[in-house]
Amino acid sequence: MTKTEFPPSIRSRPVYGELEPRAGIFHLIVADGEGADAVIALFAKAADAASMLAKSHILYTAGPNGTDEWDRIAALGAAQAQKAASVPTLLFRLARVLQDVQMGTQIYLTGTEGLMGQAERDIMALGFPHSDIQKEHRGSTVRRVQCVHCKGVTENVRTDPFQCSHCGLHLFVRDHYSRRLAAFQGVNIDAEDRGQVPPPVERFR
Amino acid sequence: MSGGPKLNVRVAEVVKVNDLITRFRFVARDGGLLPAFSGGAHTVVEMDDNGTRRLNPYSLMSDPEDRTGYEISVRRDDAGRGGSLYMHRHVRPGMDMVLSHPVNLFPLDNRARKHLFIAGGIGITPFLAMTRQLARFGGRFELHYATRNPALCAYGDSLKAAHGDRVHLYFDEQGDTLPLADLLSRQPLGTHLYCCGPKGMLNWVRSAAATAGWATHAVHFEEFTAPATGAPFAVTLERSGKTLTVGSTQSLLEAMEAAGVDAPYLCRGGACGQCETDVVRCDGRIDHRDHWLTPEDMATNTKIMPCVSRFEGRTLVIDR
Numbered sequence: 001m002t003k004t005e006f007p008p009s010i011r012s013r014p015v016y017g018e019l020e021p022r023a024g025i026f027h028l029i030v031a032d033g034e035g036a037d038a039v040i041a042l043f044a045k046a047a048d049a050a051s052m053l054a055k056s057h058i059l060y061t062a063g064p065n066g067t068d069e070w071d072r073i074a075a076l077g078a079a080q081a082q083k084a085a086s087v088p089t090l091l092f093r094l095a096r097v098l099q100d101v102q103m104g105t106q107i108y109l110t111g112t113e114g115l116m117g118q119a120e121r122d123i124m125a126l127g128f129p130h131s132d133i134q135k136e137h138r139g140s141t142v143r144r145v146q147c148v149h150c151k152g153v154t155e156n157v158r159t160d161p162f163q164c165s166h167c168g169l170h171l172f173v174r175d176h177y178s179r180r181l182a183a184f185q186g187v188n189i190d191a192e193d194r195g196q197v198p199p200p201v202e203r204f205r
Numbered sequence: 206m207s208g209g210p211k212l213n214v215r216v217a218e219v220v221k222v223n224d225l226i227t228r229f230r231f232v233a234r235d236g237g238l239l240p241a242f243s244g245g246a247h248t249v250v251e252m253d254d255n256g257t258r259r260l261n262p263y264s265l266m267s268d269p270e271d272r273t274g275y276e277i278s279v280r281r282d283d284a285g286r287g288g289s290l291y292m293h294r295h296v297r298p299g300m301d302m303v304l305s306h307p308v309n310l311f312p313l314d315n316r317a318r319k320h321l322f323i324a325g326g327i328g329i330t331p332f333l334a335m336t337r338q339l340a341r342f343g344g345r346f347e348l349h350y351a352t353r354n355p356a357l358c359a360y361g362d363s364l365k366a367a368h369g370d371r372v373h374l375y376f377d378e379q380g381d382t383l384p385l386a387d388l389l390s391r392q393p394l395g396t397h398l399y400c401c402g403p404k405g406m407l408n409w410v411r412s413a414a415a416t417a418g419w420a421t422h423a424v425h426f427e428e429f430t431a432p433a434t435g436a437p438f439a440v441t442l443e444r445s446g447k448t449l450t451v452g453s454t455q456s457l458l459e460a461m462e463a464a465g466v467d468a469p470y471l472c473r474g475g476a477c478g479q480c481e482t483d484v485v486r487c488d489g490r491i492d493h494r495d496h497w498l499t500p501e502d503m504a505t506n507t508k509i510m511p512c513v514s515r516f517e518g519r520t521l522v523i524d525r
C-alpha cells in the first residue's frame with residue numbers, strides 16, 4: 001500500500017482524501033510516482049471507465065524516490081497522457097493545458113505533496129477554488145520547504161532540521177503550510193544559541 | 206443595537222423606470238459622503254408604514270465609487286407584505302429615511318479569471334454595481350439578463366451602451382431563452398458564476414451548474430428573499446418572558462421588535478446567519494425559509510431564523 005496516514009497536526013497542515021470520479025465535461029489528472037496507483041483506482045471506481053478515459057488528460061512524472069509507473073498510466077488508454085521528465089517540466093505543460101480547459105472540468109491531483117501543492121497553486125492562480133480540487137497523497141513524504149529568512153525553497157527535504165540550500169541556515173521544519181507558495185515553512189533552529197543545532201533526524205522519506 | 210449603526214439619509218430622487226420598477230437615490234442628510242461599499246452589497250431600508258415598522262433589504266445598484274449617494278431599485282409587489290408598495294406610494298424626494306450600513310453577502314470573488322453574471326428581472330440590481338466596479342478595474346465579465354419583454358427590461362439599454370457585447374438580453378415573451386447549458390459549457394477554467402433572480406431561475410441555474418460539473422465554490426447566488434406572508438402564529442420568548450402573536454404580514458423578527466425585544470439581525474433575508482435562534486420547545490412544524498441552517502438543523506427543529514421563517518402548530522418557545 002502506498003498510502004500514508006499523517007498524524008493529526010495543526011490546522012494549517014494539509015490533509016488529503018481519496019480520489020472519487022465526479023461528473024464533468026473533462027477530467028484533468030496530475031500524478032507523480034506512486035500516485036499512479038490512485039489514478040488506476042480512480043478509473044476502477046468509475047461507473048463507465050471507458051467514457052471517462054475518453055475525456056481524460058493525464059500528466060505524469062516519476063516520484064522523488066525514483067518510482068516510475070508510467071507504463072501503467074500509458075496502458076490506461078486515456079484520450080491524452082503525457083510523461084514529463086521532471087516536476088518543473090510537468091508544471092510547464094500543465095500551464096499550457098490550463099489555458100484550454102473549461103469550467104465543468106474535474107481536477108484530480110495525486111502523489112507527493114510537492115507536486116500536488118505546486119499544481120494546486122497554479123490552478124488556484126487562475127481563480128479555480130482550491131476546495132474543489134481533489135487530492136490524494138501517495139508515495140514519498142519528502143517536503144518542499146521555504147526558508148522564512150531568505151525565502152528560498154528547498155525541494156525534497158528529508159531531515160529535520162536541515163540546512164537551507166540557499167542561505168545555509170539550519171532550519172526546523174514546521175507543519176505550517178502555505179498554499180500560495182506550495183511549501184512548508186522552515187525556521188532557523190539556532191537563532192538564539194548560535195551553533196546549538198540538534199542532530200538531523202530523517203522524518204520524511 | 207441590533208442591525209448595527211444607522212445612516213441618516215434624505216431621498217434625493219425618485220424615478221419611475223418602468224411599470225413595475227422605481228429607482229430611489231439617497232444622500233447623507235449632513236451632505237457628507239456615505240460609507241464605501243462593494244458590488245453585490247445591500248442596505249436595509251427602514252420604513253414607518255402607518256405605525257408598522259418595516260425593514261427591507263435592497264441591493265445597492267449605484268457605482269461603488271460614488272459615495273455621494275446610494276441608489277436602489279424597487280419592484281412593486283402587489284401581493285407582497287407591503288414594503289414595496291410603501292416605497293412606491295409614499296416615498297418622495299426630500300423625505301428623511303434611515304438605512305443600515307451596506308452589507309455584502311454576494312461579493313465578487315476577485316480571484317476569478319472571468320465573471321459570468323446571470324440575472325432575471327429585478328435581479329439585475331446587484332450586477333449594475335458589479336459591472337461598474339469591474340469596468341473600472343478592468344475585470345473580464347459577461348452579463349446575461351432575462352426579462353419578460355423589452356418594456357420590463359430595466360437598465361437594459363444603459364447596460365448595452367456602457368458594456369456593449371458583454372451584455373446579452375433575452376425576452377421570454379419573444380420565446381428567447383437564455384442558453385444556459387451552452388453558456389456553462391464554454392467558460393474558461395477559473396470563471397465564477399453569479400446568479401440573482403426569481404426562485405425558479407436560481408433553482409434552474411443551481412441544477413444546471415451541478416450537471417455541468419461546475420466547481421461548487423465557483424457558483425454564487427444572491428439568496429436573500431423578502432419574508433413571505435403566512436398564517437398568524439403564537440410564540441413564547443423564554444428569556445424575555447413574553448408571548449406574542451406574529452401577524453400574517455409580519456415576520457417573527459418584526460413581531461419581536463414591535464414588542465420591544467432587541468433581537469439580532471443583519472440581512473433580514475435568511476442569508477447571513479445573524480438572527481439564528483435556538484428553539485427551546487416545538488410542538489408543530491417550523492416553516493424554514495432561510496438559506497442558512499443545515500438540513501439537519503432544519504429537520505430537527507432545534508433552530509429558527511426569525512427574519513424569514515414561520516411556524517404552524519401548538520407551541521413554539523424560543524431562546525430570546
Ligand code: FES
Nearest residue numbers: 473477478480512
Ligand atoms: S437576519 Fe440574516 S439570516 Fe436572519
